[in-house]
Amino acid sequence: MDNDRFCPACAAPLVEREEAGRMRPVCSKCGKIVFYDPKVAATCVVEREGRVLLVRRGNQPGYGLWSMPGGYVDRGEVVEEAAAREVVEETGLVVEVGRLVGLFSESGHPVVVAAFSATETGGALEAGPEALEVGFFDLDGLPEMAFPRDPLILRRWREMQGGG
Numbered sequence: 001m002d003n004d005r006f007c008p009a010c011a012a013p014l015v016e017r018e019e020a021g022r023m024r025p026v027c028s029k030c031g032k033i034v035f036y037d038p039k040v041a042a043t044c045v046v047e048r049e050g051r052v053l054l055v056r057r058g059n060q061p062g063y064g065l066w067s068m069p070g071g072y073v074d075r076g077e078v079v080e081e082a083a084a085r086e087v088v089e090e091t092g093l094v095v096e097v098g099r100l101v102g103l104f105s106e107s108g109h110p111v112v113v114a115a116f117s118a119t120e121t122g123g124a125l126e127a128g129p130e131a132l133e134v135g136f137f138d139l140d141g142l143p144e145m146a147f148p149r150d151p152l153i154l155r156r157w158r159e160m161q162g163g164g
């Protein structure tokens with residue numbers, strides 16, 4: 001998952017070595033250990049009349065499959081603002097970000113997804129440049145989803161609706 005080949009400090013080649021409990025890239029010249037941080041992404045579950053907003057992805061991974069609108073949080077960006085930004089970029093809808101549905105991560109995978117519930121406040125539904133299609137779907141009639149976490153996020157969201 002990590003493919004840097006050269007030291008960020010001195011540009012000498014990196015080698016894999018056990019450091020601080022696991023195999024990590026280490027500089028062959030200056031000894032700098034490279035620690036990879038998780039990547040944070042944010043996504044929103046936006047509901048309209050009992051259906052949820054989905055985007056048919058125009059990017060890999062998951063090209064042509066469906067997911068909730070979302071994307072990477074920029075360093076220094078407020079996570080909720082990133083979530084709202086991704087919704088308007090991909091679907092044209094302006095939303096107010098509400099409660100955290102949960103944090104979703106997988107062993108061996110660099111991405112941590114923060115999923116929020118969000119409410120429409122404006123805009124007009126239109127697929128953005130990175131989306132092939134956008135639409136609202138019944139939870140019982142979902143199209144093929146891009147990521148294994150997507151059904152988990154929607155299930156958790158539905159449980160939250162039921163529980164108040």
Ligand SMILES: [Zn+2]
Pocket residue numbers: 007008009010011012027028029030031032
């Ligand atoms: Zn170095």
